[in-house]
Amino acid sequence: MSDVFRFDIAATDGAARTGAISMPRGTVRTPAFMPVGTAGTVKAMYLDQVRDLGADIILGNTYHLMLRPGAERVARLGGLHDLIRWPHPILTDSGGFQVMSLSGLRKLDEQGVTFQSHVDGSRHHMSPERSIEIQGLLGSDIQMQLDECVALPAKRSEVERAMDMSVRWAERCKTAFGDQPGKAMFGIVQGGDQPDLRVKSAEALKALDLKGYAVGGLAVGEPQDVMLAMLETTCPVLPSEKPRYLMGVGTPDDIIKSVARGIDMFDCVMPTRAGRHGLAFTRRGRINLRNARHAEDTRPLDEESACPASRDYSRAYLHHLVRANEALGGMLLTWNNLAYYQDLMRGIRQAIAEGRFADFMAETQDEWARGDIAPR
Amino acid sequence: MSDVFRFDIAATDGAARTGAISMPRGTVRTPAFMPVGTAGTVKAMYLDQVRDLGADIILGNTYHLMLRPGAERVARLGGLHDLIRWPHPILTDSGGFQVMSLSGLRKLDEQGVTFQSHVDGSRHHMSPERSIEIQGLLGSDIQMQLDECVALPAKRSEVERAMDMSVRWAERCKTAFGDQPGKAMFGIVQGGDQPDLRVKSAEALKALDLKGYAVGGLAVGEPQDVMLAMLETTCPVLPSEKPRYLMGVGTPDDIIKSVARGIDMFDCVMPTRAGRHGLAFTRRGRINLRNARHAEDTRPLDEESACPASRDYSRAYLHHLVRANEALGGMLLTWNNLAYYQDLMRGIRQAIAEGRFADFMAETQDEWARGDIAPR
Numbered sequence: 001m002s003d004v005f006r007f008d009i010a011a012t013d014g015a016a017r018t019g020a021i022s023m024p025r026g027t028v029r030t031p032a033f034m035p036v037g038t039a040g041t042v043k044a045m046y047l048d049q050v051r052d053l054g055a056d057i058i059l060g061n062t063y064h065l066m067l068r069p070g071a072e073r074v075a076r077l078g079g080l081h082d083l084i085r086w087p088h089p090i091l092t093d094s095g096g097f098q099v100m101s102l103s104g105l106r107k108l109d110e111q112g113v114t115f116q117s118h119v120d121g122s123r124h125h126m127s128p129e130r131s132i133e134i135q136g137l138l139g140s141d142i143q144m145q146l147d148e149c150v151a152l153p154a155k156r157s158e159v160e161r162a163m164d165m166s167v168r169w170a171e172r173c174k175t176a177f178g179d180q181p182g183k184a185m186f187g188i189v190q191g192g193d194q195p196d197l198r199v200k201s202a203e204a205l206k207a208l209d210l211k212g213y214a215v216g217g218l219a220v221g222e223p224q225d226v227m228l229a230m231l232e233t234t235c236p237v238l239p240s241e242k243p244r245y246l247m248g249v250g251t252p253d254d255i256i257k258s259v260a261r262g263i264d265m266f267d268c269v270m271p272t273r274a275g276r277h278g279l280a281f282t283r284r285g286r287i288n289l290r291n292a293r294h295a296e297d298t299r300p301l302d303e304e305s306a307c308p309a310s311r312d313y314s315r316a317y318l319h320h321l322v323r324a325n326e327a328l329g330g331m332l333l334t335w336n337n338l339a340y341y342q343d344l345m346r347g348i349r350q351a352i353a354e355g356r357f358a359d360f361m362a363e364t365q366d367e368w369a370r371g372d373i374a375p376r
Numbered sequence: 377m378s379d380v381f382r383f384d385i386a387a388t389d390g391a392a393r394t395g396a397i398s399m400p401r402g403t404v405r406t407p408a409f410m411p412v413g414t415a416g417t418v419k420a421m422y423l424d425q426v427r428d429l430g431a432d433i434i435l436g437n438t439y440h441l442m443l444r445p446g447a448e449r450v451a452r453l454g455g456l457h458d459l460i461r462w463p464h465p466i467l468t469d470s471g472g473f474q475v476m477s478l479s480g481l482r483k484l485d486e487q488g489v490t491f492q493s494h495v496d497g498s499r500h501h502m503s504p505e506r507s508i509e510i511q512g513l514l515g516s517d518i519q520m521q522l523d524e525c526v527a528l529p530a531k532r533s534e535v536e537r538a539m540d541m542s543v544r545w546a547e548r549c550k551t552a553f554g555d556q557p558g559k560a561m562f563g564i565v566q567g568g569d570q571p572d573l574r575v576k577s578a579e580a581l582k583a584l585d586l587k588g589y590a591v592g593g594l595a596v597g598e599p600q601d602v603m604l605a606m607l608e609t610t611c612p613v614l615p616s617e618k619p620r621y622l623m624g625v626g627t628p629d630d631i632i633k634s635v636a637r638g639i640d641m642f643d644c645v646m647p648t649r650a651g652r653h654g655l656a657f658t659r660r661g662r663i664n665l666r667n668a669r670h671a672e673d674t675r676p677l678d679e680e681s682a683c684p685a686s687r688d689y690s691r692a693y694l695h696h697l698v699r700a701n702e703a704l705g706g707m708l709l710t711w712n713n714l715a716y717y718q719d720l721m722r723g724i725r726q727a728i729a730e731g732r733f734a735d736f737m738a739e740t741q742d743e744w745a746r747g748d749i750a751p752r
Contacts, residue, residue, distance in 0.1 A: 044703040327420040
């Protein structure tokens with residue numbers, strides 16, 4: 001396999017694009033959904049299953065992995081791919097987002113962030129350079145710059161300060177990353193809900209000529225229309241020949257609408273987390289298996305699905321497993337949900353390739369709106 | 377498939393026997409280990425995996441299933457086999473043991489036992505007749521009589537009272553069960569650690585001409601040699617042409633020594649429960665994956681195993697998953713443990729068939745005694 005990282009757009013349909021990101025460990029068909037493998041495992045799934053569903057790439061969380069098992073340890077064990085048995089591409093986040101959301105006693109300044117582990121209380125310091133070093137130790141194929149993500153709503157001055165610093169951190173990360181032919185370091189557009197700040201951020205990052213661009217700081221509390229407006233402002237500024245990644249998003253509806261605005265990559269804990277809480281995503285919208293109406297329903301979640309979890313197990317059984325808090329409930333619903341997300345991405349890619357993305361989006365949304373099939 | 381329940385002994389070696397229990401839903405190769413599917417799921421496993429490991433039969437817990445999802449509901453859903461997607465034989469216990477160990481506010485007399493659900497506090501009454509009715513509603517292939525199991529040590533008078541009543545309950549269960557050609561109802565020998573009471577119980581049950589006999593009330597706190605002594609006392613009294621089932625046992629060492637004394641069937645939560653707590657059973661004994669010595673060990677649990685969980689994942693990864701309390705840790709270790717138990721049973725059956733069971737037992741015990749392979 002050649003030692004290059006490249007993005008090829010095969011077809012566009014409006015602002016939506018479909019193509020492939022190629023790198024030594026494999027090819028990622030876009031638009032892509034990346035299942036989240038927080039601590040080196042896509043929770044309650046065998047990675048063979050994740051692969052079989054059509055995932056070309058998974059995400060690892062730098063914050064979790066640096067604390068346990070530890071970046072240097074992962075490197076000694078041959079890197080994350082070997083450790084977890086996923087030979088395909090892995091994207092790692094910078095760790096910054098979860099330092100903010102999970103750790104205790106943070107102190108953030110221009111140099112970086114000092115924080116206390118939520119696992120054992122140990123103190124750690126993360127700079128842009130250390131984030132890139134850690135992601136390198138993990139062996140990540142697509143690495144993310146360290147940034148500061150501000151929760152919305154926030155004061156404009158605060159959003160601007162964090163955005164400006166994130167641009168400076170992007171430059172430091174680019175330098176730290178250096179020249180790694182088969183790998184990529186993506187910058188992250190910040191700027192909250194302020195269109196002009198988003199544009200300023202995107203332009204500054206574009207000037208750095210990075211291999212890909214993420215849009216961060218969205219889906220952090222703002223309404224969906226604000227998120228979509230920010231994408232409409234940001235995507236046209238980003239270079240069209242580079243992949244665009246919307247971080248931490250989202251619902252199937254968020255995804256399809258973001259693809260329509262030019263996004264190529266997504267990650268979200270929603271399908272896995274919801275699966276562990278009794279919630280199923282299907283062609284007909286969301287289904288809460290905890291609901292008593294499923295208690296004696298022998299039909300599967302979706303008899304037309306190719307996924308055994310969706311097609312072969314009765315709702316009655318899933319209901320029982322969820323109510324009894326049995327591991328198999330989370331295993332089956334996570335499997336169903338990741339299958340649905342990958343099916344959705346496959347449909348999106350095919351529709352764009354065939355120039356009927358708008359129709360596909362309308363049909364898909366109609367089917368969600370019809371709601372779950374009525375109980376028998 | 378013919379509508380009969382039969383037991384054929386293919387070979388004996390000392391007191392050990394190997395053969396097959398045939399019934400309409402399938403054939404159980406003996407000696408057999410039955411994975412425990414407490415609440416309609418072998419915890420953290422897909423039943424396809426359980427089957428692929430070589431399990432011919434699983435156990436369902438009547439107590440758990442009668443409370444949730446409920447026996448009548450399971451029947452309306454087509455029975456337990458359909459609900460959980462296990463078309464092969466299922467044995468159910470009577471529910472009595474767990475009424476004693478899990479439920480609140482028990483009142484036990486000759487008629488049966490009144491108890492409060494540990495799930496929702498609801499009141500239930502279970503008589504010998506109701507236990508058989510419930511097991512019939514579940515669709516169980518091998519049903520167990522309701523008995524009273526006394527924890528050891530216990531006063532002889534108490535052991536004798538419970539044993540005598542259990543014999544009377546066996547008779548009531550036999551009547552309630554009636555004539556069901558492809559199914560069986562087993563009696564349960566009680567009598568604690570009192571050889572003469574064990575003999576009295578076995579003789580009384582033998583007189584009832586049941587299709588199989590369990591030995592109950594062992595592995596409830598007594599030393600292993602007491603358990604084995606009770607088997608030596610009991611098994612010769614039981615009819616040799618009927619299957620013998622040692623309930624709730626045990627460690628690999630318990631199993632191999634009990635086979636040597638004439639036992640054909642086992643069930644135990646040990647491989648599944650231990651797997652969820654970081655403990656692996658292997659050819660070289662038990663391995664606690666929580667131990668720091670595994671943190672950077674890239675070797676698998678057992679490179680010679682045919683089970684992916686045992687052969688393909690590093691101890692370092694398993695250690696990480698266990699420490700991080702990730703679902704996949706329990707999934708992989710349960711898989712490994714059930715694989716080891718089924719491999720052990722396969723080895724036992726083959727050794728008996730080839731007339732070298734004593735050698736097999738000695739070699740197996742030697743290998744356990746050598747202990748885990750040393751860290752690199």
